[in-house]
Amino acid sequence: MIGAIREFADRLLGRGDATIAVPSFDGALKPNQKLEEAEILLECAAPEDLATDGRAIYLANGPRLLRLQGGAATELRAFDQPISALASLPGGGLAVALGGREVHVFPEPSAAKPRTIFAAGLSALNALAPAPNGTLIATDGSLTRGVDEWAWDIMERGHSGRVLMLDPASGSSKALATGLGYAFGCCATADGALVSESWRHRLIAVRRDASTSIALPHLPVYPSRLSPASPGGYWLTAFIARSLLVEFVLREPAFRKRMMAEIEPRYWIAPRLRSGDSFKEPMQGAHIKTMGVVKPWAPPRSYGLVIRLGADGAPLYSLHSRVDGVNHGIVSAIELNGDLIMVAKGPGRILKLPIAPLDKEFGT
Amino acid sequence: MSDDILLSLHGATKLYAGVPAIDGVDFDLRRGEIHALVGENGAGKSTLTKVMAGVVNLTAGTMTIDGVAVSPKSPLEARHLGIAMVFQENSLVPTMTVAQNLFLGQEHFYNRLRGIYIAAQQFLQSLNFDVVPTATVGALGAAKKQMVEIARAVLHNAKVIIFDEPTASLTPEEKKYFFDLVRDLKKRGVSIVFISHALEEALLLADRITVLRDARKVVTDDASTFDRARIVQAMVGRDLSHTLYGVRKTTVRTAGARVLTAQNLKMAPMVRNNSLSVFAGQITGVFGLVGAGRTETFKIVAGVLKRDFFYGGEVFLHDKPVRFRVPAPAVRAGVAYVTEDRKVEGFFETASIARNIYLGLTAKFPSGRALLSRREANKVGREWIKKLNIRAIGDEARVVELSGGNQQKVVIAKSLAQEPDLIIFDEPTRGVDVGAIVEIHELINRLADEGKAVVVISSYLPEIMALSDRILVSRQGKVVEELSALEATEEKIMYAAIH
Numbered sequence: 001m002i003g004a005i006r007e008f009a010d011r012l013l014g015r016g017d018a019t020i021a022v023p024s025f026d027g028a029l030k031p032n033q034k035l036e037e038a039e040i041l042l043e044c045a046a047p048e049d050l051a052t053d054g055r056a057i058y059l060a061n062g063p064r065l066l067r068l069q070g071g072a073a074t075e076l077r078a079f080d081q082p083i084s085a086l087a088s089l090p091g092g093g094l095a096v097a098l099g100g101r102e103v104h105v106f107p108e109p110s111a112a113k114p115r116t117i118f119a120a121g122l123s124a125l126n127a128l129a130p131a132p133n134g135t136l137i138a139t140d141g142s143l144t145r146g147v148d149e150w151a152w153d154i155m156e157r158g159h160s161g162r163v164l165m166l167d168p169a170s171g172s173s174k175a176l177a178t179g180l181g182y183a184f185g186c187c188a189t190a191d192g193a194l195v196s197e198s199w200r201h202r203l204i205a206v207r208r209d210a211s212t213s214i215a216l217p218h219l220p221v222y223p224s225r226l227s228p229a230s231p232g233g234y235w236l237t238a239f240i241a242r243s244l245l246v247e248f249v250l251r252e253p254a255f256r257k258r259m260m261a262e263i264e265p266r267y268w269i270a271p272r273l274r275s276g277d278s279f280k281e282p283m284q285g286a287h288i289k290t291m292g293v294v295k296p297w298a299p300p301r302s303y304g305l306v307i308r309l310g311a312d313g314a315p316l317y318s319l320h321s322r323v324d325g326v327n328h329g330i331v332s333a334i335e336l337n338g339d340l341i342m343v344a345k346g347p348g349r350i351l352k353l354p355i356a357p358l359d360k361e362f363g364t
Numbered sequence: 365m366s367d368d369i370l371l372s373l374h375g376a377t378k379l380y381a382g383v384p385a386i387d388g389v390d391f392d393l394r395r396g397e398i399h400a401l402v403g404e405n406g407a408g409k410s411t412l413t414k415v416m417a418g419v420v421n422l423t424a425g426t427m428t429i430d431g432v433a434v435s436p437k438s439p440l441e442a443r444h445l446g447i448a449m450v451f452q453e454n455s456l457v458p459t460m461t462v463a464q465n466l467f468l469g470q471e472h473f474y475n476r477l478r479g480i481y482i483a484a485q486q487f488l489q490s491l492n493f494d495v496v497p498t499a500t501v502g503a504l505g506a507a508k509k510q511m512v513e514i515a516r517a518v519l520h521n522a523k524v525i526i527f528d529e530p531t532a533s534l535t536p537e538e539k540k541y542f543f544d545l546v547r548d549l550k551k552r553g554v555s556i557v558f559i560s561h562a563l564e565e566a567l568l569l570a571d572r573i574t575v576l577r578d579a580r581k582v583v584t585d586d587a588s589t590f591d592r593a594r595i596v597q598a599m600v601g602r603d604l605s606h607t608l609y610g611v612r613k614t615t616v617r618t619a620g621a622r623v624l625t626a627q628n629l630k631m632a633p634m635v636r637n638n639s640l641s642v643f644a645g646q647i648t649g650v651f652g653l654v655g656a657g658r659t660e661t662f663k664i665v666a667g668v669l670k671r672d673f674f675y676g677g678e679v680f681l682h683d684k685p686v687r688f689r690v691p692a693p694a695v696r697a698g699v700a701y702v703t704e705d706r707k708v709e710g711f712f713e714t715a716s717i718a719r720n721i722y723l724g725l726t727a728k729f730p731s732g733r734a735l736l737s738r739r740e741a742n743k744v745g746r747e748w749i750k751k752l753n754i755r756a757i758g759d760e761a762r763v764v765e766l767s768g769g770n771q772q773k774v775v776i777a778k779s780l781a782q783e784p785d786l787i788i789f790d791e792p793t794r795g796v797d798v799g800a801i802v803e804i805h806e807l808i809n810r811l812a813d814e815g816k817a818v819v820v821i822s823s824y825l826p827e828i829m830a831l832s833d834r835i836l837v838s839r840q841g842k843v844v845e846e847l848s849a850l851e852a853t854e855e856k857i858m859y860a861a862i863h
Contacts, residue, residue: 014675015687021627021678024639026846027619027834217683218625244628314621363618 011251018251022242023220028307028315031296034358035304035321035330038342038351042073047343047350049127049225050334051086051094057334057341058094058109059350060086065096067109068341068350076109084147087128087136095136095168100124100147103138105168116168124150125164127196127225131188136166137176139183139195151270153182154199154222155249155256163195163206177206185225187234194234194313196223201242203313215313221305222271227334232311235333235340240271241303245283273329274346275301288323296322302346304328308364317362319353327351369431370395370555371416371447371524376425378411385411387579388425393524398546398556400570400587402563403599404769404797407576409559413526416557417449418442429523440469448517449526456512458502462488465501466516491515492548507538514545518554525549527558529795531565543569561768561795563595575599599798613849616833620644622683623786623817624665629677631669634660636841637677642786642819647812649832649849650821653861657841658821659704662788666701667694681786695727700784702776704791704821710775713764717756717774718745720763724778748777753803769800776807787811788819793827805831825854837861 010016025031046062057068058076060083065076081099088094094109101122104114124141131137143160145153152158161180166173176192177183181199192207194215203216203223221238229235249256249269259268266272269282276294281301288298304321321327321344329346335355342351372392378385386408393399401409414420415427418436426433429445436442439449456465463477463484484497493511501509510530517525527546531539546556546569560566566573567587574584575598582598624642629635635657642648652658663669665679667688679686681697688694691701703709711720722741745759752773756766763774772792779787789808793801808831812818822828828835835852837845837860845860 013673015678019627019678020675022639023625023627024641024843026639026641026836026843027622027643030846214683218622218680314619363616 020244020247020251022244022247023218025220025241025318025320029220029318031320031322032318033296033322033325034319034353035306035327035342035344035351036325038319038327038353040349041068041071041341041352042350044073044348044350046082047345047348048083048331049086050227050332050341050343050350051088052334052336052341053088053092053109054336057336058086058088059343060084060096065109082148084124084126085128085138087130089130089136089168090134093168095128095130097122097125097128097138100126100141103128103136103166105136116171118166118171118173120173123147124153126183127185129186129188129193129226131165131193132190134167134169136168137186137188137193137195138164138166139186140164141182141184141198150182150184150198151265151268151272152260155260155268155270157250158182158199161197163193165208176208176210177204177212180204185223185237187226187228194226196226196236198222198224198239203236205313216309216315221303221307224330225332227332229308229335233316234309234313235335236307236309237330237333237342238303238305238307239273239329239331239345241300241305243299243301245269245299246271272302272346273331275328294324296324298323302328304330304344304346306330306333306340306342308358308362310364316364317358319358368394370429372428373412373415374426374428376412376415376427377423378415378420379423384408384579386415386576389576389579389581391574391581391584393555393557394572395555396550396553397571398550398558398569400566400573401557401559401576402561402566402573402595403576403582404767404799407599407797408579409576410528412576413449413528413557413559416442416447416524417526418447419449443520443522446521446523447526448520448522448524449528450510450513450517450530451528456501456509458500460501461497462495462499462501462504462512463497465512466497466519468516487519488515491518491545493545505538507541510542511545514549518549518552522554524555524557527556529559529561531560531562539565561797563592566590566595567592596798613829613833616849617646617812619646619834620815620817623681625678625680625683626661626665627678627680629661629664629679630672630675631657631660631664632672634841635664635671638838638842639677640836640843642817644785644817645812645815646833647808647818647820647831649828649835650819650838650843651823651825651828651835651857651861652838653823655840656838656861658838659790660841661838662701662790662819662821665694665786666699666788667691668701692727695782695784698783698785699788700779700782700786701788702779702790702792704794706771706775711763711771711778714762716745716760716762717749717754717766718742718759720774721745721748721777721781725781728782744781748781752777752780752807767797767800769796769803772796772800772804776804780811784816786817786819788821790821791823792820793822793824825857828857829854 010018044061048060051058059066062082063079066073067076084100085097092108094106096104103118105116107115123143124147126141127139129137140162142153142158159181161183162175163177164173180197184198185196186193195204195206201219205213205215222240224237224239227235267280300323304327306319308316310316326347327344331345332343340353369392376389403409418439418441463480466484481497495508570587573587575582621644623644627639629638638661650658664671667690718741722744754770754773820831832849835847836843
């Protein structure tokens with residue numbers, strides 16, 4: 001009862017959860033156009049995730065597993081389901097998540113048969129990361145929606161995401177954290193993992209004893225996959241930036257319900273991996289354009305962002321593709337031989353940026 | 365003596381408790397000239413002008429007007445001699461109308477308000493002053509109040525008008541208007557003496573400049589023979605131009621943890637959806653023209669002002685939501701706001717330095733604490749007087765007796781005694797002499813080096829560029845641009861502030 005009164009008061013006064021406010025892109029998150037300046041390594045239909053063994057890049061492109069080396073892409077194999085996550089294992093193996101519902105652990109990338117398969121109870125497995133003890137850390141975005149239905153999950157304000165520890169040796173799995181607002185991305189740390197919680201716009205530290213703490217709150221983005229950076233720290237991708245319009249819609253259940261029932265999903269007032277293709281999209285005209293040109297600072301429906309985090313999890317600098325850019329929907333970034341390789345899922349591109357000039361420019 | 369000289373002082377000396385405020389100063393003012401008096405706070409500028417205006421009397425030396433020795437014993441006597449002074453804090457009666465203020469002290473036995481208004485209207489129009497004579501003075505802006513002060517001086521047939529820091533509270537537009545007024549007065553044959561810490565103004569406006577230092581005159585010369593470096597050199601006796609604003613920043617501090625986040629902060633009509641972050645171990649400079657909402661934004665953060673009640677946005681301190689409705693909880697949470705208006709909001713001017721600093725500290729005490737300790741106050745006071753090098757006759761000196769720079773240090777000490785994590789300096793060097801500016805800048809830099817999150821709000825671009833590691837430019841109630849100090853130029857900042 002008291003909760004209901006408080007919620008009513010909050011909605012009336014615009015405070016608490018009813019505050020429609022978005023943090024600004026400032027400090028280390030100050031916008032630039034670095035992702036637009038990136039070299040395009042490859043254009044493909046459905047890029048999803050990257051992994052590296054230190055020599056080559058493995059790319060999940062729909063159901064196909066590609067190997068990128070020296071600028072050339074070769075297909076290693078094709079699965080019967082789209083690949084939803086990839087991870088290279090320390091011994092040369094490769095873990096592949098299929099359709100968000102299975103994880104196949106191969107002893108080597110070209111092996112014909114998997115060593116271990118995890119299939120029980122997975123729903124939207126979207127990221128894998130090797131842990132130092134030989135296990136795998138995995139994030140399962142939602143128990144109620146599949147891996148491709150993340151837009152439904154956010155509009156339903158889903159909070160059934162999980163962090164799992166998968167043990168390929170024994171075939172067992174264990175939930176380290178549950179009830180997350182779409183867990184999407186993880187990276188092993190000394191005592192557990194750093195995990196992206198997309199719908200709550202934060203990174204959380206999940207420890208092996210299943211305790212959690214907030215590592216980086218109040219991000220102006222929906223964070224996604226993480227990967228380690230050298231000499232320390234992490235690369236955090238964000239597949240979309242927050243906007244006041246979406247925040248508003250997320251606080252209007254009746255509107256959302258009707259929108260989801262009556263409007264085609266690609267025209268919802270919801271984050272997208274790419275936008276600007278149709279006049280039916282919710283934001284038009286002067287919302288996003290001035291004198292016919294898209295404003296870089298317009299309210300984002302799609303956006304591209306990679307954040308370099310320090311070893312303590314604090315942002316050091318960021319790489320952007322703003323509203324007027326193309327390389328939106330960055331879902332994976334990985335470091336190889338001094339270059340940062342990224343997946344821009346919106347336009348279907350694999351991008352490359354040399355890291356040394358970035359470190360120099362941003363003074364890290 | 366030349367016929368050209370209207371007013372002169374020879375060997376002017378004024379002692380306070382045996383300490384000279386001015387010591388053997390020779391000064392002359394020509395007819396129809398604009399004469400700037402510059403010097404560090406405590407150099408003796410105000411005392412010199414107060415002698416001319418009859419506010420204080422000389423201990424030794426002579427003063428002549430038109431070659432006749434005079435010794436005005438009161439401002440009224442000085443006014444009869446044709447000398448009027450416009451003080452830094454204006455001397456108008458705020459509850460009376462402009463016209464009533466103009467004729468204050470000249471009332472007849474029977475006064476018709478209508479007659480006064482008509483006379484005031486005609487007089488103000490003759491000066492080309494756009495001030496409504498029926499307006500209540502309290503409702504006027506700083507510039508218009510100054511116009512009324514000037515009009516009153518001219519009405520009293522002043523041959524000499526003395527301005528003490530006339531532009532300190534004026535916006536850039538108002539300053540320009542004020543300069544035009546002063547030039548117009550000069551054309552009318554009025555001689556002007558003005559005190560200013562803004563050296564550019566002295567160089568721009570004055571015909572001659574006199575520099576005072578440590579109660580003595582250092583030099584008087586034509587303004588055309590001065591540049592900023594020469595004035596500064598004369599003022600402080602050392603070359604400060606390279607340490608203050610002359611050298612461009614080549615490195616900036618790396619941002620630490622995020623200390624403050626403001627999201628969509630609103631306080632109509634001044635703050636409009638303002639969002640910004642402040643990081644530890646960095647100086648965040650906030651620049652903007654008057655009305656950009658800078659001060660109001662940070663006053664909301666510090667609990668001095670309240671955000672809009674409905675949908676007013678959010679403030680996070682160390683990533684935790686906070687909403688301070690009064691300053692005391694903000695102080696306890698580690699937020700210190702050093703006001704831009706020290707005389708009104710900064711201190712109790714008749715209380716001692718130690719008391720003022722201790723009062724700042726008491727804001728941090730739990731509300732249950734009822735007893736305060738004089739011994740503790742003196743201890744805290746002594747500690748901060750030493751730390752910030754506050755120059756006063758003694759620990760028990762009243763703040764009103766201090767120079768502007770030392771008053772500002774008291775205000776800063778009052779805030780630093782609270783041991784804040786986030787310190788907001790609002791115009792930290794306004795009305796402060798060059799020497800004190802250097803000390804205050806060093807202090808601000810030291811705080812950032814110690815890992816504190818420091819915000820400096822300033823309307824003075826060189827100061828913003830000299831101090832800041834990152835610069836936020838505010839316009840129409842929100843931050844519109846962020847620049848690293850390494851990439852910032854005056855042009856870029858001003859462009860963002862205007863366009």
